[in-house]
Every structure is written in C-alpha cells, then in structure tokens.
Amino acid sequence: MTIFTELYRNWAEYVTDSAQRSVLFWDVLRKRGNIAVEHFEQGKPPLLAFEHETVLDGRTLDRPANYALLRILPRPGQRIDPAKRPFIIVDPRAGHGPGIGGFKEDSQVGFALRFGHPCYFVTFFPEPEPGQTLEDVARAEALFVETVRDLHPDSDKPCIYGNCQAGWAVAILSAARPEIMGPIILAGAPLSYWAGVEGSNPMRYTGGLTGGSWAALLASDLGNGRFDGANLVRNFESLNPANTYWTKYYNLYSRIDTEEERFLEFERWWGGIFLMNQEEILAIVNGLFIGNKLARGEIVTSEGGKTIDLRNIRSPIVIFASWGDNITPPQQALNWIADVYDSAEEIRTNEQVIVYTLHEDIGHLGIFVSARVAQKQTSEFIGGLDFIDILPPGLYELIIDDKRPDLPNADLIPDRYVMRFEPREIEDILELDDTREDELRFETVARVSQVNEGLYETFARPWITPFVNEATARWLRLMHPARLERLMASDFNPFMRPLEPLAEAIRRDRRPAAPGNPFAEAERRMSDGIVQALEEYRKARDIGYERMFKAIYGAPLVEAAVGLRAEGARHVRRRGDAELRAELAKARMALLATRIEEGGRLEALMRSLLYVFREDRRMVDERTFRMMERIRDERPEAGKVSVAQVKDCVRVQAAILQIDEERAIRALPGLVPDSEGRERVLDAVRRISGAQGALSAKAQARLDRVQAALGLQERKTGRAANA
Structure with a gap:
C-alpha cells in the first residue's frame, strides 16, 4: 500500500468519523435544550438523585x-x-x-x-x-x-x-x-470577599470595575424588581473562557460515544436559572460582595x-x-478568622x-x-x-492522609484515610495570603459604590422604571444567552427536529476513527492550540483588570473624593464588645476555678488526657478518638455518654487546666475516690494516649505525673516486683 493510499484511507476514515460526531454532537445539544424546557415546565424542581x-x-x-x-x-x-x-x-x-x-x-x-x-x-x-x-x-x-x-x-x-x-x-x-x-x-464559602492574592482571583475586582452596586440595581429594575440569576452564571463562566467556549464542548465532540450522559447530567443543573428579589441582591452586593x-x-x-x-x-x-x-x-474562605x-x-x-x-x-x-x-x-x-x-x-x-499498613493501631481506622488535626495560629492563616494591604482599595470601592448608587437612583432610575413591566422583564430574561442557547437548540426550533432520526441511524452504523489516525491527532493538536490561545487571552485580560482596578481605586484623587485621605478615615477593625467579652471570660474563669475539685470519672479522664497532651500536637489524631469509642463500647455498664456531654466536659476541663494546671492535677483523686475507678481511668488514659504509638518524653512524663497523682504508682511498682 502506497503512502498516498494510506493517507487517503485515513482521511476518508476521519471525515466519516468527524461528520458522524458532528451530527451526534448537535443531537446531544438538542437533548440538552429539551431537558431545559422540560425542567422549566415541571417548575424547576431540585435536581436530587434521591427520593x-x-x-x-x-x-x-x-x-x-x-x-x-x-x-x-x-x-x-x-x-x-x-x-x-x-x-x-x-x-x-x-x-x-x-x-x-x-x-x-x-x-x-x-x-x-x-x-x-x-x-x-x-x-x-x-x-x-x-x-x-x-x-x-x-x-x-x-x-x-x-x-x-x-x-x-x-x-x-x-x-x-x-x-x-x-x-x-x-x-x-x-x-x-x-x-x-x-x-x-462551610464548603467553598466566601466570608472575606476582599481577600485574595495579587495576580490571581480576578473575580473580586468585578464590583469595582463595574462601578459598584448600581449595576445590580439596574439589572433588577430591568427585571421589574427581580434580579436574574443568569447574570451571576455568566460571571462564573467568564472566569474560564477556555472551558466555557471550547473545552467542555470539544470534550463532548471528541468523546461523543461515552461523554453524553455525563455532559447532560451536569448541564441539567447548570441550565436551571433562578431569580432573586431586588432587596436580596442589593443586600448581598452591598453587605458582602462590596461592603x-x-x-x-x-x-x-x-x-x-x-x-x-x-x-x-x-x-x-x-x-x-x-x-x-x-x-x-x-483567602476568602479563611481571612475572616484573622x-x-x-x-x-x-x-x-x-x-x-x-x-x-x-x-x-x-x-x-x-x-x-x-x-x-x-x-x-x-x-x-x-x-x-x-x-x-x-x-x-x-x-x-x-490533614487527611492515606492509612499506611505500618501505622500503629491501624485497625482503629475503618477506611483508607486517617484524620490528623494540627494546631495552628492566626499567623498561619495570614501566611496563606501575600499581603492584606491590597484590601485597602476595596474600602474605596465601597465608598464609590454608595456614590454611584445614589446617582443612579436620582438621575437614571426615574427614566427607566416607567418603561419596565412584567412582559418586558420576561422577554429580557428569555433573551439572555444562558437561556436562548438552550431554547434555540431544542425541539422548539423546527430545524433541530430532523437530528433525532439521523442521529439514531448514525449510532446504528457508527464508524469511529482508528486510534492513531493522524488527522484525528491533528484535530486534538488544533484543540490544544485553541485552549492555549484562550488561556493567554484570559491571563492578559485578568492582568488588565487588576491593573485598571489598582489605577482607579489606588489613585489619591479618587480616595480623596470619597473621603478616605483624611486622617482616621480608613476603616478600623470593629472590636464590638471586646472589653465586655474579656470581662465575661474572666468571670467564667473565676466560676470554673470553684469547680476544679468537682466531677467524676469522665472529668478525671478528660482532664488527664488534656494534661498529658497539652504540649504535644499528636493529641488530635483520629486514632485517639477511635480508641475512646472502643473503650466506651467495651464498658456498656457505664452507660452511654452523649457527644454533647463529652464536648461540654472537654471545654470545661481545658479551661480548668488553663486556670491552674497544678491544682487541677492534685484534685484528680477527689474526682475518683475508689481505687478501682482510678485503675480504670489510668488504663483508659494509657490506651487512648498510646493509640498513636509511643509517647514523647514530655507526654510520658506527664502521664507518670497523672499516675502519681492518682496514687497508683506504688501499686504498679509492687506488681512489677512481684512478677
């Protein structure tokens, strides 16, 4: 077979495959449009996979x-x-x-x-x-x-x-x-909207570049008092133009024989768009996004x-x-802590x-x-x-790690992962950010937004609202690209209806190109080039957004115009009732100090554990808690202790150790007066503290101190000698 014959065969194979994929691709988009119409007619119920x-x-x-x-x-x-x-x-x-x-x-x-x-x-x-x-x-x-x-x-x-x-x-x-x-x-939940790293996170600049909340007010006015969620959807999609305009569709086109179900499943949810009242969106924008x-x-x-x-x-x-x-x-999920x-x-x-x-x-x-x-x-x-x-x-x-076979007490972990809780400081949160100085510009945005909203309400709104009614609002919502692209590709469009029988015929006689087809490989390289071009566009656009934002809201003239150049005009973090809280904390500590000698076995156990690991970070490991569960299940006669009871006990005992650690340990015998109870408490402390393996020298010394405080040291020594 000559090279030209092989080239022709590959070309014919690719053309057939490409033509079939094109018809099947548009048929899937037709199905997507029909799903959107059906979902709308059903009243847009929640898309749950569960009854x-x-x-x-x-x-x-x-x-x-x-x-x-x-x-x-x-x-x-x-x-x-x-x-x-x-x-x-x-x-x-x-x-x-x-x-x-x-x-x-x-x-x-x-x-x-x-x-x-x-x-x-x-x-x-x-x-x-x-x-x-x-x-x-x-x-x-x-x-x-x-x-x-x-x-x-x-x-x-x-x-x-x-x-x-x-x-x-x-x-x-x-x-x-x-x-x-x-x-x-809180999963993927923004609580600090101004936060982010320079050179990334362009979405936080959107409010400033549009001039503030007046844009949401205008959109709500055009919606006859209701804000169209399609505007938020478009904001999300604009963050990644490569995926929005090419990748997700090319993935469907290139894998048309296997990708249809996954594509339609996700698009069913993505195409369901809901509304908000004007009061709601303004509260969100002014109180959270911008304010x-x-x-x-x-x-x-x-x-x-x-x-x-x-x-x-x-x-x-x-x-x-x-x-x-x-x-x-x-940074947006965590900076509120700082x-x-x-x-x-x-x-x-x-x-x-x-x-x-x-x-x-x-x-x-x-x-x-x-x-x-x-x-x-x-x-x-x-x-x-x-x-x-x-x-x-x-x-x-x-920290969620894979469970290793050599992990001490690995049998305590019921699945393939082990949870570890590492104590952190506020400095650890701040180190996740490059700087918080850039957030000062957002104070200017908040002031400018107030000015622009007032200007809009005074000069523009009276000319817009008389021309808006529910009919015009519905028409504008229908014409939004997020809805129109689905409606035009559905069976409402008579030009799409012939696709169904044609697609069924193609599926019966599907002829995909063979792996390694050079023309199919060229198609993939072309796709990679388009993705790269869109990515370069996105990067240039985001850099432009950031530079424009800094130029506008970092300008001394703009800051002065909204009153932020005067001394003391910048926002000082609100401490609210900090002094009252401090006094209440002192009062609580004084009250807890009177309870150091009060309690029973649960209090003695939690106080001892907290003391042993007070300066040892390994305390917070899943195996520790799993061992606690095992000991609880081994002693049903002791009765079940609820999570709420344990939680309250841990908080109280942690505070007691903070008040007077030495007095708290000396008080242990009074919490468990009987020798059998002390033996059980010490045994539980040993097993729980050792669930993660050998103790550190510091933790072992503290465990010995608990043993001595309970008066069990001599008995243990005597048993060892007799043995």
Missing part, C-alpha cells in the same frame, strides 16, 4: 420565603438511625437551582445516608416571594433547623452543611441563633438592631477550601473550635460534585464529625 418529601414549605409562613425543607428518603435496604445526628444540606442560591449537594450518589447527601444519619435538604423555588428579604430567608432556615431538632429529640444538634453562598448564610444564622445550631461545614460587612462585624438586623458577630458562633466550624478554586480562594480574632489564644478563650482543610487543586464546582472529593473530604467530614465536635477549643488544620 425526598417536603417537611415544611417556607411559602406558608407568616413571613413567606421561597424555601422548603425536604427529608431525604433512604435507598431500599439503607438503615437510618433516628438517634444519630441529623445532617441538613443547604445549597447556594447564586444563580443556579438547588441540587448540587445531592447531585449524585457520591455526594454530601449520599455519604450522610451511608453513615446512617437522617438527612434533610434545604431547597428553594425559582421565583422569590413578593417582598422577600434575606432576613425572611434566615427566619425560615432557623425554623427548618428547629423542626429537625424536634423530629430528632434524642440526637445531638444537627450539622448544617453550607455550600458556596449558602455558607455565609449558615454562618450568619449560627451567629444570630447559636443555641439551635450544631457543627457547621465585606460580615467579616468586619457590620451587618445589623433590621429588627432589634442586633449585630451579627461571628464570635457568637458556639458550634464547631469546619471550612473546606481549595487552591484550585478561582471563585472562593482560600479579622475576628487576634490570636488562637483568643479563639480558645472564646471556647471556639475552628477547623480548616485545603485541597491542592480541585476547582470550585469540584468541591461539591467531584466523586474524588466526596469519597475523601466529604466522607471524612461526615464520618469524623463527632471527633471534631469534641476537640478542645482552638484553631486546627485538618
């Missing part, structure tokens, strides 16, 4: 909100323990519809059910209730939490899992109603004038962020537990939908939540 039922509809409340509480029904054969801690998954209302937290089997919902927990899901409807505000939503969500607590009176407080924008909503609710909340998990008021402690409720202070959160906070997330980078607390010691004094973990490379959506993340991070969060709930107060980084 569910409505427990409470927020639209029926005195202050209605377009939210509802769903109970997730277990799969056939799945056993759910109603006495276990319930999980409440809250999805973000940031343009798309609900469902991302239970989108597939390997998800937050899926793993909560696998571990036998009752699971609930907070959903929302496509359109807000008339006059609905963020406070109405918060009231509804608080009622949802109370309802779940009433349904499970014998369990610990429910864990609230807040995804993306739902994370800050959960944090606000936890600060406003700390008494009803259990542990909260950054949550981290600064400047959000005040409309009723009662209560300040939302994140220091009021009493339950453990788990933060999951990723270095590959260009929407919520780690805004609220001066040191880790202050966190401990406030009896707060904050745990964070950082993924190396997963993107924003991958935090919620990646099976790899669900099987590791999500699974460990849910399976190890009780351990997190009883951690001593402080700041920790959660």
